[in-house]
Amino acid sequence: MFVRRNPQLNRNDELIHLLSIEGLPASIVHHILDTAGTFLSVNDREVKKVPLLRGKSVFNLFFENSTRTRTTFEIAAKRLSADVINLDIARSSTAKGESLLDTIANLSAMHADMFVVRHSESGAPYLIARHCAPHVHVVNAGDGGHSHPTQGLLDMYTIRHYKRDFHELTVAIVGDIVHSRVARSDIHALTTLGVPEIRAVGPKTLVPGDLKEMGVRVCHDMAEGIRGADVIIMLRLQNERMGGAMLPSAGEFFKTFGLTAEKLALARPDAIVMHPGPINRGVEIDSSVADGKQSVILPQVTFGIAVRMAVMSIIAGNSA
Amino acid sequence: MSIAGLEAESLYAGLLAGVRGLLKPGGALVGIWSGGAWLAERLQRDLGLPGEAGVISSTLHRDDFSRRGLSAGAEVTKLPFEIEGRHIVLVDDVLYTGRTIRAVVNELYDFGRPASVRLAVLVDRGGRELPIEAACAVVKVELPASQRLSLARDSAGRFSFEIR
Numbered sequence: 001m002f003v004r005r006n007p008q009l010n011r012n013d014e015l016i017h018l019l020s021i022e023g024l025p026a027s028i029v030h031h032i033l034d035t036a037g038t039f040l041s042v043n044d045r046e047v048k049k050v051p052l053l054r055g056k057s058v059f060n061l062f063f064e065n066s067t068r069t070r071t072t073f074e075i076a077a078k079r080l081s082a083d084v085i086n087l088d089i090a091r092s093s094t095a096k097g098e099s100l101l102d103t104i105a106n107l108s109a110m111h112a113d114m115f116v117v118r119h120s121e122s123g124a125p126y127l128i129a130r131h132c133a134p135h136v137h138v139v140n141a142g143d144g145g146h147s148h149p150t151q152g153l154l155d156m157y158t159i160r161h162y163k164r165d166f167h168e169l170t171v172a173i174v175g176d177i178v179h180s181r182v183a184r185s186d187i188h189a190l191t192t193l194g195v196p197e198i199r200a201v202g203p204k205t206l207v208p209g210d211l212k213e214m215g216v217r218v219c220h221d222m223a224e225g226i227r228g229a230d231v232i233i234m235l236r237l238q239n240e241r242m243g244g245a246m247l248p249s250a251g252e253f254f255k256t257f258g259l260t261a262e263k264l265a266l267a268r269p270d271a272i273v274m275h276p277g278p279i280n281r282g283v284e285i286d287s288s289v290a291d292g293k294q295s296v297i298l299p300q301v302t303f304g305i306a307v308r309m310a311v312m313s314i315i316a317g318n319s320a
Numbered sequence: 321m322s323i324a325g326l327e328a329e330s331l332y333a334g335l336l337a338g339v340r341g342l343l344k345p346g347g348a349l350v351g352i353w354s355g356g357a358w359l360a361e362r363l364q365r366d367l368g369l370p371g372e373a374g375v376i377s378s379t380l381h382r383d384d385f386s387r388r389g390l391s392a393g394a395e396v397t398k399l400p401f402e403i404e405g406r407h408i409v410l411v412d413d414v415l416y417t418g419r420t421i422r423a424v425v426n427e428l429y430d431f432g433r434p435a436s437v438r439l440a441v442l443v444d445r446g447g448r449e450l451p452i453e454a455a456c457a458v459v460k461v462e463l464p465a466s467q468r469l470s471l472a473r474d475s476a477g478r479f480s481f482e483i484r
């Protein structure tokens with residue numbers, strides 16, 4: 001029988017693209033996290049740059065806006081000594097009607113070595129990975145509601161940094177799970193790394209019961225959801241979901257599912273609070289918690305650069 | 321000398337004497353991961369130097385990255401002292417093509433500008449591909465390119481050579 005290969009791996013099962021955490025073996029996830037640890041120490045040097053991607057061109061293709069993610073990829077690529085080209089696609093050729101694959105073909109003719117892709121359509125990075133030249137590598141920087149693997153990996157790095165062993169943890173992911181590619185990537189990564197209890201916490205409209213199929217415990221009650229948790233991952237409540245059938249109002253959401261000091265007291269005393277940013281103070285998280293002792297939201301950003309350096313250098317070192 | 325004569329523990333005594341001669345006042349030892357780091361750790365103790373020896377990895381400056389990629393491992397540079405203006409003695413088990421030394425010197429410079437860098441090794445096996453020589457090489461051997469020579473350390477901390 002013909003078995004379709006994981007498009008992220010070459011024949012030796014080495015990572016050549018990062019498209020999704022789903023289907024990645026735990027050994028590769030650990031390799032990425034270990035390598036990120038090495039790169040974190042580069043920040044302490046006189047010269048905060050290593051020459052691994054010297055002479056390579058990394059193209060940031062953001063078909064959807066995201067200043068923060070694009071910037072962290074840009075910093076990561078520059079610390080690896082790559083040349084970085086940022087393309088504001090939303091305002092360029094695609095607006096003139098050029099197809100995605102024509103855009104890629106043109107950029108390949110400019111000798112691109114790596115594409116970092118953010119797209120509103122799920123699967124767009126897969127399409128690019130399938131059609132680009134064999135020496136070109138693709139990193140998914142978020143595709144539709146599907147996946148945001150580098151965010152998932154930096155979340156795992158953060159958890160490992162503070163909690164060490166994944167096998168005894170209870171992790172609660174709170175908020176708009178159904179529309180969140182971050183939640184999806186986190187759930188796949190936590191499952192791969194052997195976390196025994198993953199909870200998806202939020203109202204029925206944002207945390208549908210069929211999420212159970214992903215191996216998570218669904219909680220529509222905030223207290224039940226965060227009681228005894230080691231890690232709480234708050235998700236950003238996207239403004240566009242507000243006011244419609246999904247949610248009555250931001251104030252209403254904060255009252256029930258917003259993380260306050262009182263609700264955080266239900267978790268383990270040494271629990272950490274994470275958030276992929278940008279945070280909405282007073283909507284999903286109270287300022288006292290976001291700026292509090294248990295918050296690791298800013299370390300997440302620092303770790304994110306090291307994790308992206310790890311991903312880019314690992315895939316660039318493997319050939320198709 | 322033949323390969324059979326490579327007795328790591330007795331060669332170590334020669335290295336200790338050689339490094340004692342190379343080390344300038346206020347100088348520091350930096351061992352190249354992994355064999356060189358073990359040697360530097362023991363030299364640090366036997367020479368009565370304060371603090372810990374540095375450990376340096378060639379990973380981030382290797383010239384075969386595009387062919388071999390990044391290996392999984394715990395290779396991390398740890399230099400618990402200022403490099404700027406210091407006399408450094410690099411320590412390694414085996415000197416071969418010189419490519420590791422080239423990478424490691426680049427790595428060292430990411431932390432500052434040393435006053436001088438000397439190299440001390442247990443074994444010089446010839447086969448150089450770069451203009452790099454050791455200031456102290458306890459023994460010189462000729463080995464066919466197909467053979468790999470590296471230092472091993474047992475649980476009691478004793479050294480031996482592995483030939484594959």
